[in-house]
Structure formats: C-alpha cells, structure tokens
Amino acid sequence: MNPLAHSCDQTVIDRISALMQTSDSQALAAIDEAIAQWPSDTRLHLLRGAIFGHLARFDEARHALSRAVALDPDFAMARFMLGQLEIQSGHPTDALVVLQPLAEHGQDDAIRLFAAGLIDLLQNRLSTAAKFLRAGLNASPAYPALEPYIHSVLNGIGDAAGKRDSNVSPDLEIDQQANHLLLGDYLRSKH
Incomplete structure (x- = not known):
C-alpha cells in the first residue's frame, strides 16, 4: 500500500509547517481539520x-506518533520520534520495541545508525552507542532535524564516561521545545 495514496497535498503540509513556527494552537486546529479529510496521512499524525x-x-504525543507508526510501520521519522519520546518519558522497554525495526534498515542508513545507537545506550553499551551515533551523523540520508538531539546524546555519553565527545561543541545546547519547528523541512524532503 502506498502510504501517500490518501494524503493531503504538500501545500497543506507547508501551511501547517508555517503555522507551527508561529502558533501551536492554530497549527493543531489546521492539523485536526486536515486529519478529518485525510485520516490516513501519516505526516499529519507526525506533526x-x-x-x-x-x-x-x-x-497525546505518544498517541499521535503511535497512530503514524500504525498507519505506516516503515515511516522511519515517526518511529524514531516515538522511540525518542519513550526514552524521555522513562519507558526504555517500550523504546526498545519501537526502535528495533529501525535498527534493521539499510546498513549505512542514518536513521538505522541512530536507532542502533539509542538501543545500545538503553542497554548501557556507551562506547558502541557513541560509535553508532557518530556514524549516523555522517551517513545518508541526512536528518538535520535530528542532529541537535544526537549531539546532545553524545554529550551525555561523554559526560557519563567522564569525557566529552571531542567532535561535539561543549556549548551546544538543544532546545527540545523547538524540535518540531524543524519537521517542516523534513516533510518537504522525505517520505
């Protein structure tokens, strides 16, 4: 099944992405309206x-991301974000279940390497986690929206190991609250 067969036009996604930069409430209203018309569009559930x-x-975030993954289990960004949310919510077992299919993607795929890194991190294998995450930053396709998060994870690994990653600026601070602003670019170039 083509997951975009029953999808809204890209202009709808672009309009929502623009609203996300200014007003979450207006963006949510636009998404709800779009989901009423295109309930199977995974991109809307991701946003x-x-x-x-x-x-x-x-x-509610977990529900929306889970819906996107249920509609299209191969939607890598939705699956990764759900895994990330499970980690941040203190549900490591759920994160492992969500991330595992991503770790089986193509060998040099960035999202696979990121997922493998987070899986190793959850299993306290810090050295291999860092190697996978660094490799993901250098792999294709690139996921620039994820890079600040990955850099912050690498910094955390460095702190846990008593040393910071020399490839990561110690001044880099991720604004988790701004991550959703970057998804508009992702949705224009992927899936």
Missing part, C-alpha cells in the same frame, strides 16, 4: 505528535 511533544502533552 500532531511533534506539537503535543513540544507542549509537554506526552500522552
């Missing part, structure tokens, strides 16, 4: 989950 995550409404 909904991103906004709810930004608003710290984690149960």
